[in-house]
Amino acid sequence: MEGDTGMKEVSLEIDGKKVTVQEDTTILEASKGVGIDIPHLCYDPRVPPIGTCRLCLVQIEGQAGLSISCNTPVAEGMRVCTENEEIAAIRKTILELILSQHRVACTSCDQEGACKLQDYAYRYQADEARFGLPERRPTERNYTTKSEAILYDPDKCILCGLCVKYCEEVPMAEALTFAGMLDEMRVSTAFGTDLPESPCVLCGGCIAVCPSGAMVDRAAIGKGREKDLIKTRTVCAYCGVGCQLDLNVNPRTNKIVRVTSEPEYIPNRGNLCVKGKFGMDFVGHPDRLTTPLIKRNGKFEQASWEEAIKLIADRLGQIKSKTGPDSIAGLSSAKCTNEDNYVFQKFVRAAVGTNNVDHCARLCHASTVAGLARAFGSGAMTNSIDEIRNAECIFVIGSNTSEAHPVIALHIKEAAARNGAKLIVADPRDIELVRFAKLHLQQQPGTDVALVNAMMSVIINENLLDKDFVKARTENFEAMAEAVKEMTPEKAEKITTVPAEKIREAARIYAKAKTASIIFSMGITQHTTGTDNVLSLANLAMLTGNVGKESAGVNPLRGQNNVQGACDLGALPNVYPGYQSVEDPQIQAKFKKAWKTNLSGKSGLTVVEMIHAIEAGSVKALYMMGENPALSDPNLNRTRKALEKVDFLVSQEVFLSESAQFADVVLPSLCFAEKDGTFTNTERRIQRVRKALSPPGEARDDWQILCDVSTAMGYAMRYENASEIMDEIASVTPIYGGISFDRIEPVGLQWPCLDKDHPGTKYLHKGEFKRGKGKFHAVRFREPAETPDKKFPFILSTGRQLYQFHTGTLTRKSRAIDQKSPTGYVELHHEDAEKYSIGEGDFVEVSTRRGKVITKASVGSRVAKGWLFMPFHFAEGPANMLTNDALDPIAKIPEFKVCAAAIKKAEPDLER
C-alpha cells in the first residue's frame, strides 16, 4: 500500500464492536471510525491531545478508574465501554460545571445549531443552572475588540484550550495564550496586544476549533445561524494549494456569511489561510460588474448582451479578415475554471484561427514547465502535498511558502517541527520558514544556479550521489558533471554570498536523506535564467535519486488557483490541451477532427511578446479573460501604453480592473462562487468547483460568453453545462482521459488519469520518467539581466505577501485583510536605512531604469544589506513600474526577481 508506514494493526472491541486499526490510533479515533461518537470538547485531529475537558472518559476493562479516550492509544485485545450510567452521570456533571461558566445565549448566538457544547448539553440533559448561572462579566475590551476579523467573547469561553493549542501547533503562530487566573482566566494574546498587532496570521483556526461559540467571525455576526445557511463545498479561489472549503451562504440575502472547512478535507485538512477564510468579501461586492459595458467617446456605457456580443464579433471579424487571425491575441485566465480555459483556447484556435493564446502562467511558472518538461517530460509538481509531511529533508528554494502558499507551509512546518525533517531554506530573505530550518542559505538574488551547482559538485566530489539511479534512470550525466565541476563551494560563496561551509552542509543533508523533497516557486522561475534554475534543481534531484518516489521529488508550487489547469487545458501558445504540441501534424490532425475546423500549425505569442507585438503594430486586437496585465506585467509603463494603443480590447471581468479600464468592451462574468466547474491544484488534483450563490445582475459564465461570441463569429459552440465540457476535454486530453464530474465528486483525482478505471497518480515518474530517461542538463551560471551599479546600487526583488493576492483585485475588498495589510511597502536593511536616513514608515522613492514609485519603508533585517523587496499587490506604488521585462530565452518569463534599483527618502511634497 502506498504510504504504508510500517505500523502494526491492532484489534480491539469497542462497545461490543470489533475494530481493527493502526497501533497508534487513540480510542477516540478508533471509536469515530465505527460510528461511535464519544463526546469531546477539546479534541481536534490536527493537534496533539490536550485532554482537559474530561468528557471523553471511557472504561477500559480491567483498568481501575476511567481513561481519557482522546489520549489513550488502543491495545491488542482491549475492551472498551464508551458509556454506561456512571460515565453518563459524570459527563452530565462536567457539562453542568462547564455551563456554570458559560453564558448560555443560544438565542442570539451565531454558533447556534453548530455548537458542540449545545449538542452535548442536550444529549445529557445538563441543567445549566444546577451550579448557579454565571455572572455576566462587564464587557471590557479584549484582544479582539479592535479586530475586524475575529470576536472573542470570554463569557462564552469554556477554556478548553483548543484555540491556543491550534495556534501553537498548526500555524505555529503562537499568537494566543491563556491569561489570568481563576475567574479572570481567559484567552488572550501576549500582554493583551490587539489582534492586528499580534503575531496572529488570521488563519481563523481558532474560530474553527472553538466548541462553544466564544470565537466567531466578526463580520458574520447576526448574518445567519447554522439552520439559516446552506453550505456549499468548493475550492478556494486564491493560490494553487486548492484548499477545500465550505461557503456558508444565506439564501435569503444571497451572501456568503462565513467560510468554513473540515479536518477531513484534502489537501488542507480543514486548515485555511487568511485569504480563504476572510478574503471572500469580493464575491458579493457592490463594485461587481453587472451589465456589459461599451466604451463610447472614452466613457463606458451600459449595453445589452446582444449589442456587446455583436460588436465584438463584428470587430474581431473585420480585423481577422483585414490583417489575418495572427493579428488577434487572447489572454486566458488562471483564475477561471478548466472548462473556461478549454473553451477560451478553443475559441482562439478554432474560431479566430491563431495560437496567440497565453495566460499569466507565463509570468510565474513558464520556466518550470519548460525546464521540467525537458528534464523529466512533464512540467508539474512531481509529488503530492500530503507527502511533504513525511519527507526526511525538505529543500525550499525561492519559495516564501508561509506567505504565498500558507497551507502547504503548514505541512512543511509540521515536518520540520514535529516529524524531525531537516529543512533547508535557500532564500535571499529571512522568511518565516527560516525559524524552522536547520540551515538558511541566504543567496544573492539571481545566483541560484551557482548555489545548486556548488551543492552538486560537493555531492559528486564526496561521492554522495545515487549511482544506481543515475545509471539506470538518467542520461547525459557526464555533461552535467563537467558543467558543475568548476563551481566549487568557495567559488559559489563569492557569487552567492553563502558561506562555502553552509553549501557543503546543505549538500550533505540533502544527499544523505532517504527522501528529499525540493520545493520551489517564483524565486526560482522569475529570472532570465528561470529555465536554467529549474533544470539545475532537476539535476540535483536526479543526481541523488530523489525523483519517482514518495515524499521526494521536484515540486513547483503553482501560484494561481487554476494555473495548473489553465496550462493543462492548453491556454499556452505552443500546446493544445494536455501539452500536445501545436506543431505536431498528427496531433494537429486529431484536433482538426475533434473541433471540425482548420487550425494553425504555428506556435503563437506569449504574454510579454503580445505586448511587444501591439507596440510593433502586428497585433491589433486583444481578448482578455480575467487578466490584469496593467498591474501584473513587468515594466508597467510599457504595458499600459500597449493596452492604450491596441485597436480593439475586450475584457471579460468581475471588476472593472486596471486593465479593463483600457477596454472597448467589458463583459461581466462570474466569480468562482457562482460557477460550476473544476480547478486543478498544484499537486495535479482536479477538484470540483460548485455554485454557491446566484450571480449579480446580468453576469454570465465565462464559457457561455465565449460560446456566444464564437457562435456570432460563425464558429458554433454550445454546451449544456460544465460537465459536458469536461467530457469533451477528457476525449481529447490523454492526461485527463479518465476525468468526469461524477468521478471527482468526493476528493478529486490527480492526473495523469488516463481512463475511467485509472486511479489517478499520486507522484510522477515512478519506475520511468515521462520522457523515458531523465535528462541531465549542463547548466552554467549566468548573471541576471541587470546588476547593480553606481546609479542603481540596490538589487530589487518583488513578490507576494500573506494577506494580499496578486493584483489585489479580490483581497483588497476585505476589511479584515485591509486592517492587517493596508498598503504597499519596500523592505530594506536597517543599515541601509540608516545610511539613507530612512525611518520605519517613511515615504521613500524607489526607482529603476523603467520608472519610479513612492511607497513606505519597512526597515529591518528581513532582507540583507544592499537588497530591497517590494510586494506587487498594490495599485498605489505598483512594483511593476520598476521591474525588468527582460525575458528568459526559452520560457519567455520576465525577470521579476532581480533588477537594479535606487532608493531615497521621498520629498515631503510627494507624500500623499
Added chain:
Amino acid sequence: MTELGIKRFSSLVELEGMREKLLNSRSASAKSIHVCTGPGCVAKGSFKLYEIFCAAVEGAGSDVQVQAKCVGCHGFCERGPIVVIEPGGIFYQRVEEPDVAEIFRETVLGGRVVERLLYEDPNTGKKVEKANEIPFYKVQERIALSGNGLLDPTEISDYIAEGGYTALAKVLSPMTPEEVISEVELSGLRGRGGGGFPTGRKWRSCRQAEGSPKYVICNGDEGDPGAFMDRCIMEGNPHSVIEGMLIGAYAIGSEHGYIYVRNEYPLSVERLKNAVAQAKELGLVGETILGSSFSFDIRINRGGGAFVCGESTALMASLEGRPGEPRAKYVHTVESGFRGKPTNLNNVETWANIPHIINRGGKWFAGIGTEKSKGTKVFSLVGNVVNTGLVEVPMGITMRRIIDEIGGGIRDGKRFKAVQTGGPSGGCIPAEHLDARVDFEELTKLGSMMGSGGMIVMDEETCMVRVAKYFTDFLQKESCGKCTPCREGLAQMLYILDRITDGEGQVGDIERLEELGGLLEGTALCALGKTAANPVISTIRYFRDEYDAHILDGRCPAKECRGLFRYEIDPEACNGCGICLKNCPADAITGEKKVPHVINQEKCTLCGTCWEKCPFTAVLKV
C-alpha cells in the same frame, strides 16, 4: 578549595587522599560552634549570632583552636535559634545576641555549660545538655537529615571530610549501573515527593527507555504551605542531593541534570549554586567525573512559585520555558518527559537518601520501616503542637508518638482534634486513628496521604469545615485551570464551603461536595486535581457532625465561624472591670462598674475584641 588548595580530582584515589588529609588537619580537640541557619532560626536572627561568634573567634587570637560555622536546620525550630558547641554537643536553645559572649567565654573557652540556655525537659523539669537526650530528638532516626546541624553547607570540604562522595566513589568503582539500580530496588526506597513510586523501578524504566539524551531532575519545588523539609536539606546539606543525583544519573545513563527550586527559596538557590560550583571545580560534577568516563552536569532552575509546578509534567513544561501546566500523561515521563526525552524525576529527600543507601547497603535501609514503606520520612510538624519543627522518623511509627513524644502534645493543655498530613491535598485524621502507623498505604486508607511530609496538628478549637475551606481555597488558587473538573469543580466546592461557613448552608450541600469530590478524584487530569478534594472528603468522613451543625443548626461547634456563635459574658466570672466595655468598638457592652456586664447581641459585630481583652476569661463563645 582554598582551605587546602585542592585542585580538580582526577581519580578516586585523589578524593580519598584528600579526605584523609582533611581529617588529619582537624584536631580532635578543636572547638566548633554550630550556629543553626535553618529558616526558623534565621528568622529569629541566627545569622547575626553567627557574625558575633565569628568576631569572638577572631578576637580570641590564633592560638585558640576554634571555628564558628553556619549549619543546616537542627529541626527543633520551636526552640530556635539553636547553637551547638562541639565536641561535646552542648545544645543551647533560644540563644539571643547578648548570650553569645557568655557562651564563648564559658563554654568555648572555659569548658563550662551555661545552664540557663539548656533545654528543660517538661516532663522531668531537668535541664538537658545534649541533643540526643531531648525527647524531641530521642524518637527520631535521622538519615536524610543526618548532615544537618553538622556540616557547613557552604563548604564542600566539610562534606568530604564527613564521608561525602564516598557513595559516588563506590558507584564509579566497581559498581555497574545495573548493580546500583538493584541496590536501590533492594532498599525499597519510594518517592518522597508524595507519589511513593518505587525509586529503583523508576530508574530501571528510565534506563531501559529508548531515546537520548536522558535527563535527571531534582524536584525542589516544595509548595505545600507549612512544609520546609526539602528546603532544609537543600540549605543544610546540598551536596547530599548532588551526590544522589550523580549516582542516579550514572545508573540511568544521563549526562544532564536539573534542580528545579522555587524562587521563594533564595537561600536554597544560593547554596545549591555554590555547591554545584564547588563540585564542578573539584571534578565531581562535569566532564569525566573522578577520572572516569562518566560525565554529568547540573543546572539550577528557579520556579516562579506556582504550586502546580511541583507536579512532574508541569515542572518539566516550566523547565522547557512553557506555562507550568500538567499534561495528560498516558506515556510516563521516564519514557517521554523533559523535551520529550526519557526523564527521571525525584524529589530532594529521595535524592538525599541515595548516598546513604549506597554507603550502607539497600538491605540496611530496608531494615527500617514497614513491609511496604522502608526507611525514614521527614515531616514538618506544625500547628497546635508544643514542639514544632522538622522531624525524621522511621516509617511505621504511630501518629501518636510523633505528636505526643516528639511534638510534646497539644499546646496550652487543649485537646487534640485532628492531624492533617500530606500537604494541602492531604486529609485530616481524627483522634480515633492516632495509633495508625505512618506509611504510604495506611495514610491513604485513612483518606489522607503521605504527600511530601506536611503534618499539621489541630486542637479542639479548630473548625474542620474551615480547615477544608482553607485548603480548598489554596488549591483552587493554585489550580492551573486547565482541566474542567479541577477548575470548575473546585470553584464550586469552594463556593459551597463559603456558604456553609457563612451559615447559609443548604440541605444537600454535603452530598454535592461528595459528588464533586468524587468527580475530581475520578476525572481530574493531574495528581493535584485528583487529590484536591481530600481535605473536604476526609473532613466529611470524620467530622460530618460539624458540617451538619453548620448547615442544620446554624452553629459552629469550634466557634470559629463568624455568625455561627455569639459572645456572652459569664456573670459568675465577670467582676465588672469595664475593660471590655471600654474596648468594644460597637458600644455593644453595658454594665455598671463592679457589676457583671452584658453584651447587646443586636449591636455586637462579633469582632472578638472583648474576648481577647477580658483578663478573667469571662467572655465566652457560645
